Amino acid sequence: MLAVSSCLLGCDCKYNGGDNEDKQVLKLTEIKPVIPICPEELGQLPTPRPPAEIKNGDGHDVLDGRAQVVDKQGRDVTNEFIEGAYQSLQQVRMNGITAVVLKSRSPSCGKGRIYTGDFSGDLKDGDGVTTALFKRNGIKVYNEDEIGKLL
Template sequence: MKTKILVSACLMGHPVRYNASAKTQLGELLQRLREENRLVIHCPELAAGLPTPRPSAEIIAAQGEQVLAGQAQIFERTGADVTGHYQLAAWLALKAAQESGCRAALLTDGSPTCGSTEIYDGSFSGRKIAGNGVAAALLRQHGIAVFSHQQIPALLTWIAEQEQ
């Protein structure tokens, strides 16, 4: 059985990021996975009702795991507390992955939702720290392997190992 992968919609060229841009990574490797009908394209933030464009948002001095546990918050640059929207985004990403049989996810790093190796530090200064966004954290907590958009070769290796 072919492994299904949840993939951030912005990586597939959809202009759904906070600034209405895409972060297209549709290279040869992703194109092959798409042609094999392995990809489930999803934007957790749009699914949770956040608009495009929207103010940038950051987890304040914490990680996605703390946000999920109710121990930290996510604020927009405007000062608005959007924690609930991002928690919902994480749960909707998990639901999409589970309903589609995804065993892995390929997410956009840096995002308070999808960051899987790094996120912004919450100061809105452009500084990044090692860590997870809320969706990446929740997917991992439920046994779904998570890869950043910079780890596509590692994802392909992981798929090959799973399908041996």
């Protein structure tokens, strides 16, 4: 069993109320059981919501108190992102899941590359908050570009 970012499965939970449905991810659901997770909604953020990015670091820095998640309106949503990450981890643990497929570049789910924190559309090296927490807890993280490793 895998946990998968809800938006990749076609759920309208993306910050703008849309989805990031991915045909390869949907194909994966035909051969493996999956549970959907959306860390941002699990952190009690509404949909739609202003886009958010990590300032001054990445998800590991957020978990260690060295960086913040701030939305485009300047509101600090760090606590909501951390809460959503821990709620996601609880879902994964309760279901005995050891691997997840998460949305790339997201401040929650990004793996390896995330937005820079200045809402320019540029990317920097780093992980999102949920990805960082999963990695710290031995959960293998893939993004939608790595589905081939799971098929």
